[in-house]
Amino acid sequence: SAAEKDGYPSFMEKEINDQPDAVAATLLGRSDLEGKLTLDEMRIDPQVLKTINKIIVLACGTSAYAGQVAKYAIEHWCRIPTEVELSHEFRYRDPIVDENTLIVSISQSGETMDTLMAVRYAREQGAKTISICNTNGSTIPRESDAVLYTHAGPEIAVASTKAFLAQITATYLLGLYLAQLRGNLFQGQIKDILADLAKTPAKIAQVLANAAQIKDLALSMANTRTVLFLGRHVGYPVALEGALKLKELAYIHAEGFAAGELKHGPIALIEEGQPVFVVVPSPRGRDSLHAKVVSNIQEVRARGAMTIVIAEEGDESVREHAEHVFYIPETTTLLAPLLTTVPLQIFACALATAKGYDVDQPRNLAKSVTVE
Ligand code: G6P
Numbered sequence: 001s002a003a004e005k006d007g008y009p010s011f012m013e014k015e016i017n018d019q020p021d022a023v024a025a026t027l028l029g030r031s032d033l034e035g036k037l038t039l040d041e042m043r044i045d046p047q048v049l050k051t052i053n054k055i056i057v058l059a060c061g062t063s064a065y066a067g068q069v070a071k072y073a074i075e076h077w078c079r080i081p082t083e084v085e086l087s088h089e090f091r092y093r094d095p096i097v098d099e100n101t102l103i104v105s106i107s108q109s110g111e112t113m114d115t116l117m118a119v120r121y122a123r124e125q126g127a128k129t130i131s132i133c134n135t136n137g138s139t140i141p142r143e144s145d146a147v148l149y150t151h152a153g154p155e156i157a158v159a160s161t162k163a164f165l166a167q168i169t170a171t172y173l174l175g176l177y178l179a180q181l182r183g184n185l186f187q188g189q190i191k192d193i194l195a196d197l198a199k200t201p202a203k204i205a206q207v208l209a210n211a212a213q214i215k216d217l218a219l220s221m222a223n224t225r226t227v228l229f230l231g232r233h234v235g236y237p238v239a240l241e242g243a244l245k246l247k248e249l250a251y252i253h254a255e256g257f258a259a260g261e262l263k264h265g266p267i268a269l270i271e272e273g274q275p276v277f278v279v280v281p282s283p284r285g286r287d288s289l290h291a292k293v294v295s296n297i298q299e300v301r302a303r304g305a306m307t308i309v310i311a312e313e314g315d316e317s318v319r320e321h322a323e324h325v326f327y328i329p330e331t332t333t334l335l336a337p338l339l340t341t342v343p344l345q346i347f348a349c350a351l352a353t354a355k356g357y358d359v360d361q362p363r364n365l366a367k368s369v370t371v372e
């Protein structure tokens with residue numbers, strides 16, 4: 001009903017706008033003022049978590065992209081080798097899993113059959129399993145050793161939005177918890193990162209407040225046949241998620257690429273007028289990734305692409321290379337997906353709406369895939 005949608009025309013728009021609350025709810029009550037994390041639902045012996053030597057993140061769909069973001073954060077903070085794999089690929093390849101492996105499954109519904117089967121398989125091999133899940137009491141958390149609930153609230157629209165940001169948030173908490181436990185970060189560092197995280201809900205709200213600019217662009221692109229998305233580092237899974245949202249909601253062919261792969265194939269696709277979204281890393285990052293991605297924008301533009309850039313507030317260097325620039329508030333490199341994803345969600349939702357599609361129930365898709 002309209003009441004359940006809080007006055008929004010669709011659950012999808014409501015859920016996109018719920019994201020500041022979803023992230024805040026996932027953070028709530030899990031750390032104290034000194035930055036000490038206590039994850040109450042973490043029912044795995046801390047001594048065991050100290051001895052794990054490998055993490056495998058298992059998920060499907062949008063949840064798997066949250067897993068890809070998690071890999072960057074967990075390896076950086078905890079120095080534990082972390083793999084991300086689609087649940088259905090994992091089970092059928094004779095993976096190396098033992099009692100020193102920590103499995104982190106990510107599932108909004110907690111009922112995705114492929115992920116459930118992968119978790120069962122890993123447990124049989126002796127691995128410890130943590131479920132990151134949005135649905136209390138669902139099957140995957142019940143069958144896991146521990147659960148870290150995302151408190152995004154019920155997600156009704158088939159394509160995932162707020163659950164995705166909440167999942168990313170939960171993986172940051174897990175990474176920081178492991179770093180705290182294993183002594184990889186100083187308490188003060190953890191406190192600083194948690195303080196940055198605590199600021200993200202207000203920053204997401206700022207991105208949402210600028211939605212009109214993205215919606216206008218989407219309206220002008222209702223006849224688009226194909227859209228490309230480029231990103232690097234944590235911007236790469238964001239690009240993949242931007243492409244997935246466009247396929248799911250607007251039935252437009254879309255592909256995400258790691259920007260560094262441009263020369264190895266995707267650049268051949270560029271012709272006059274081809275829309276290309278580019279997720280640009282912060283110019284304040286320690287490495288040279290920003291400059292590399294800016295030169296990717298120039299490369300596609302020189303071949304006729306229409307460039308649409310997501311960049312950090314104050315980054316004037318992208319303007320001259322972009323037809324459209326959407327600015328997001330400053331944050332740290334690792335936390336940026338909580339902000340850079342949002343314009344891509346708004347874009348896909350607005351474009352699908354402009355084409356007259358039901359954004360809550362896209363054709364052929366199910367909210368939860370409970371068959372193999
Ligand atoms: C379906 C949904 C997606 C979701 C995926 C994984 O494909 O349409 O939005 O990302 O399943 O679902 P899960 O509940 O395991 O996160």
